[in-house]
Amino acid sequence: MKVIHVNSTAHDGGAARAAHRIHLGQRKIGIDSRMAVIHKKLDDPSVIAPLGMTGRVRAVLGGRAEAKILSRQRSANTVFHSLGLFGAGLARWLNASDADLVNLHWVAAATLSIGEIAAIRKPIVWTMHDMWPFSGAEHYEDIAGRPRANDGYTPASRAATDSGPDLDAWVFRRKRRAWGGKTFHLASPSRWLAERAKASLLFSRMPCRVISNGIDLDLYKPLDRREARRALNLPQDKRLVLFGAMASTTDRRKGFHLLVPALQALARDPDCGPRTELLVFGARAPKEPIDLGLPVHYLGQFGDDLAMALIYSAADVFVAPSLQDNLPNTLVEALACGTPCVAFEIGGMPDLVRDESCGALAPAGDVDALARAIAAVLARTGDRARAACRQSAEARFADTEVARQYRAYYQEILKQPLN
Structure with missing residues (x-):
């Protein structure tokens, strides 16, 4: 079984660290796992940056362009937003790879665009580290507002204090059009996020399994x-x-x-x-x-x-x-x-x-x-x-036990026809 995990980086941020730990745990139990990133900062030969400098430049420029566009939207929700408008070109490389399955993680910051995700022709597991996969541009919904992912980002659910173009709604509509015929096999680290995905308009029909994040218990252990x-x-x-x-x-x-x-x-x-x-x-x-x-x-x-x-x-x-x-x-x-x-x-x-x-x-x-x-x-x-x-x-939370849960999920998915 050959798996490629995709994340913007392998080290910076909580999602990156969690994704890298999942990848390493899978290698421990014999899964042929690689991790593809845009920005490689770890001395780990199993982590690759297949697009090299070209991919990094495209991602940086795409991220800057998205930030400029996002500045037009005035929102009470100040968490990180991603338009998914630009990508670094990973979809073509993934399709040409020998991977049996692609495991997506945090793919914002112009790692993969919405269109590139739609173009991946291999079975996809998507480990959700936040709400962006089934939301609009925001990575977490506004705590004080209505859950817009549930009603499809109608004008009525937009906060009265927001102004400018409703880019959250625009991104949601783009996801819905691009991913309408695809099946993502979701992996949620928490029951809460699995429930939020199930309640969303975009991912309500997607299969989902709750699998905790893992950790190397030989590294993290009680010390005197x-x-x-x-x-x-x-x-x-x-x-x-x-x-x-x-x-x-x-x-x-x-x-x-x-x-x-x-x-x-x-x-x-x-x-x-x-x-x-x-x-x-x-x-x-x-x-x-x-x-x-x-x-x-x-x-x-x-x-x-x-x-x-x-x-x-x-x-x-x-x-x-x-x-x-x-x-x-x-x-x-x-x-x-x-x-x-x-x-x-x-x-x-x-x-x-x-x-x-x-x-x-x-x-x-x-x-x-x-x-x-x-x-x-x-x-x-x-x-x-x-x-x-x-x-x-x-x-x-043992990384090898988490890896075994992923392996069982992968095996079930690979028996199914590709959609």
Whole structure:
């Protein structure tokens, strides 16, 4: 079985890392898997950039052109948008390859255009890392608005505050025309995203299977807490709350603005405040620090797996206050390192934190409940809690087990006639 995974890159961003881990896990169990990207930054011979410099230039120029066009639309939804108007030329290469099946991942940033996706003549599995495959131009729907993907982007569902051309609706119509006769075999890392795809007008008929993101449990594993803290120059006698994400303190979807009052409430708790400090990775210390009532250690950005395992192992609890998310790598990594997690009960979080042995969930947007959940997890932190988190990760997120689930899906698909 020969499979080609397609993603814009193999390293930058959560979708890229998840896609690369899926690809590597499949190679471990004997699948002839390759990963085709536009921008190659990893020293991995199984990851190829088949279009070379020409593809990179086309993608960069296409991305710039899309950004210019998108600037005409004024929308309350500030998440990343992609028109799918330009592509780097990968469809022709994919069709000429010896692959039995193509597994798409995050193909925005002019990696594949809507038309190029339609032109792929091999069976397609599409691992959905966000909502773009079945939405308009947006990668996540507006939290406060109506789910426009469900009604086909009618004028009535557009936010009253939006202005300019409705590019989201335009992209949706282009997808519907181009993909009308195609079948995509969807893989969703979370039950939530699978349900959103099923409710959408575009993908309601598409077959879909929920398969978690995988992780190398030999890389992400519990390390000695005292040694981890010593290596990072962190206090040994404090309970450490960890928060981190790409653009962790500036992306409102990541919920830092809700974590702030929750931590301030925690700081006022006489049982928690004096003994608790905060760790933040993915962001530098701001020029004007926010008064959280707790000492804060800004760790900066890390891309090394060992460094990340150290950070997770040093913490007592990992907090993800996202208001919208699929199946974040950060929680998978934290659990694999034996660190319990606290999050809002949104998106794929219930798939990760299934019971109190793995942490706690708070009602979406409820700051007081988030503070109470952090305090409760801190109160029961210890070796037993860490062991339970690790066992949960071993049972659900091992990259080889995820790979076997994909292989079974691929085998079913390859028995079917191509549509």
